[in-house]
Amino acid sequence: METALTRLVGVEHPIVQTGMGWVAGPRLVSATANAGALGILASATMGVDQLRRAVREVASRTDAPFGVNLRADAGDARERVRIIIDEGVRVASFALAPSRELITELRDAGVVVIPSIGARRHAEKVAAWGADAVIVQGGEGGGHTGDVATTVLLPQVVDAVDIPVIAAGGFHxxxxxxxxxxxxxxxxxxxxxxxxxxxxTVPAAVKAKYLAATVKDVTVTTAVDGLPHRMLRTEFVNSLERAGRTRALVHAVRRASGFRKLSGLSWAAMIRDGLAMKHGKDLSWSQALLAANTPMLLRASMVEGRTDLGVMASGQVAGLIEDLPSCAELVERVMSDAMGVLRGLVPPSRPFP
Incomplete structure (x- = not known):
């Protein structure tokens, strides 16, 4: 199926695997790419040297295009952009709107820039700055999310911009x-x-919790970092919501220390990132610290399998998923079913091409 997305990035199928921290590593990204979809490597949970190694590992596993997801507000964003350019990565995606300068630098090097946005005005802004496409995530999506449903947000953005729009939030x-x-x-x-x-690579026991979840087991909470965050409701999430400010601060500092050791960041760099997250937002310092080390809360579940000590970011769609296909099987199924649906909408006298 050829669309503006497949033409833009050179993949076979108009499907993107998003850059999920601790989840979207070289194995998942290369499997997605080999299935003909666009895999996005998550870099926010990697140090700079780790990112370069991960990019090279993906490239050793596949000849197909893939992308890297960046945090535009990270102190070392430019260094990461340089890696993407030097290593010949096809796509740069961003969880927050990148600056006009970053977009220009990437596009001048031939990299396709695809920011993720959650509001029409943000799409209009990055389109005006030169973004090649946008991923539009409705409120059903996992992780940090908004409160406008995909079915409302998507047509708004499609009508507002002249670049390809990729729909996210509620798709499976x-x-x-x-x-x-x-x-x-x-x-x-x-x-x-x-x-x-x-x-x-998410532990089997954690996957089992996702598969067992119903739509009502997926909640939105601000207890993690002060921002709306969609995840599976667990007793740990309940405890975060019950915790007072002092207790939350103690836990935040402890986890920040752990993330500092894993990431190789200095305390100064972590404080700088915390300030960037706090800017323009009504966050307490404990929430800002939690925002800076939310990766540790995700790592506890996604890597260590400790759902009693971590969070499980999740889209509402988890309540509809019942199996664990390979990426190749998933992509083939999605494309086959989509073509079947589209053919079924066309009268027999006008066959679908």
């Missing part, structure tokens, strides 16, 4: 892809659905 099958195309999107992006594949 071919029916969703067909619906997104009908709205005018050039493809779909999925996180939770790719997390729940056999190629994902």
């Amino acid at each position: 099958d071919g029916r969703g892809l067909a619906a997104a195309l009908a709205y005018g999107a050039a493809g779909i992006a999925m996180g939770t659905r790719f997390l729940l594949t056999s190629d994902s």
